[in-house]
Amino acid sequence: MANLGIKDIAALANVSPATVSRVFSAPDMVSKKTLNKVKKVIDEVGYRPNRMGASLRTRKSGNIVAIIPDITNPVNAGIIRAIEQGAQSAGYSVLLGDTQGLEEREQHYADLVSHGQADGILLFCSRIPFKTDPNKSLLEQLPPMVNGNERIDSDEVVQVAVDNVAAAKSAIDYLISLGHKRIAAITGPDDIASSNERLEGYQLALKEAGIELDSALQLEGDYVVESGMDCASQLLLLPQRPTAIFCFNDDMAIGVMKFLQKQGFVVPDDISVMGFDDINYAKYVTPSLTTVHQPLNEIGSTCIELLLKQLKGQVVEPGRRYLPFELKLRGSTGKAPK
Amino acid sequence: MANLGIKDIAALANVSPATVSRVFSAPDMVSKKTLNKVKKVIDEVGYRPNRMGASLRTRKSGNIVAIIPDITNPVNAGIIRAIEQGAQSAGYSVLLGDTQGLEEREQHYADLVSHGQADGILLFCSRIPFKTDPNKSLLEQLPPMVNGNERIDSDEVVQVAVDNVAAAKSAIDYLISLGHKRIAAITGPDDIASSNERLEGYQLALKEAGIELDSALQLEGDYVVESGMDCASQLLLLPQRPTAIFCFNDDMAIGVMKFLQKQGFVVPDDISVMGFDDINYAKYVTPSLTTVHQPLNEIGSTCIELLLKQLKGQVVEPGRRYLPFELKLRGSTGKAPK
């Protein structure tokens, strides 16, 4: 069964191709009688309009591409799920661009737009994957795009995220309120904007509380469990150990706890541990992990909403939009030991 | 800057559109001299060939669609990552079809193929999302497709998975070897084929060991942590408690452990707990979780490989391909108490 095209349907129903097209795109422009006639033919032969044909003419692919560093990261997966949902109900499909953090791949996926294979970009990385002309304003060079969860250093980009500075600060404020003074931070890689923002919040909170910064308490991790373990072991070797460790994601916090426990420390009695993200398993480790909750669903749905707006031709004010974080106080943090 | 098309490039370079086309698709069919001439124009004006135009003509979209019940499930995410990798390096893009388990959505995504928006399907569900004509053979009605990780009841479909029967059986064999006789199973929803297969393996192992099946020890869960907790509480109410609990995924096993511990039981001294999947966090819960490892990367890469083969026009023998599972013996299982 060679696939039938709009012209075949038109012939079978004794109408013009234009009419068949209108049956789909503007059914109330065609009379009841012909509408039924055409519809009948359509489902008799099982006709499906070819999207490539339409896309070529309309210059809309109906796809958006989501560029993310790693889909196995539960934070990203949660966001993507919400995006997929929103896109689907607006008639869009989502192209998954898992980059493994490689710039080359970020560009590859961004290029889908210039090839007409996608109409817009949801970007979860901290660099702009285009060669841009520094003479012109960014705004007029970018395709419809929303930057989510990460930070791009430009106020001409539409951005959606949690206020990482404020979130980290409020995490540290909480630890300080428990009496902690020696508070370590295990950061993410230093080319990740959100990690740097969290670091800023950490330092801000300590300064405000009049606690001196100690660079020995600031370690760079890479967001995986093992790296939490490594950093924890370094911290334990310090002449003056921290009484609390704030990790910039939950995975590292889990690694820290695991390592401390292996060494015979009791969390939180000896050392408090705090994470960031509030992944599902944070509740179920032992002790349950105190952490900063990120509203993944809301992040995802806001991103897609703002992108869809742009795709409809509406103007979206560039700049950052902050979504509310929430401290989840659980079992891994407690009063500072004296 | 209105976007330039192949004709514009041809005009600028003083060649025919055919030649420009060949610069991309068959560069060694064009002479060095013209090749350079055309290439120069191409990157002077930043020309990007429009994929819709090409797709329309070639009837290949360059997309494949991955239909999965839930991207936030780490098992699915791991598989998808491998798929994305393989697809990308073969020049394909992946459309993400997260269905939330809804048949309607499965169909929606499968339809992308009949609309020419995707060339093939990677299906991780246990039903075929097409209306099929029972008179003809399935084989000739299906588009290029691979069914992964789940089971479809037809030997005309290309399938890739772990042998769930054997995997579950060997899990139970192991528990039996530790002296357990009262072994509970917490299954997945009963419309999930893989769950039913695991159940089969469970029952098979018990029978072979001459242990009588006890329907009170077989509870249906739904693969989330809370459901593990619920089922655990039911099992504890039994007059004769199990000494080991085999959960059909790790999340439920984590829930079971958490609940048992809350009730003051010691895992594994009082009750052993075993999971299935070997998600990343299985290693990091306390005690670490004994489970059945699924080779996510290999599942994903095998799926995409078999699909790409079909897309290249090669014939792929339908039927199941089993990938090796592995028992991960960790801290949550131990000798049966006497």
Next chain:
DNA sequence: TAAAATTTTGTAATCGATTACTTAATTTTT
């Protein structure tokens, strides 16, 4: 009921590439 207004349908150009086929240019053979 004829004219005007409105609704419905049709015609044909168009989107941007690919490719079978033809023609032109170049190289090889004799």
Next chain:
DNA sequence: AAAAATTAAGTAATCGATTACAAAATTTTA
């Protein structure tokens, strides 16, 4: 150096829809 063989380039049809515009049919108005 002419003929044959090979390589390079061009011509024009084609993929399947959409849509501006024109024409026909229908309804409303006077």
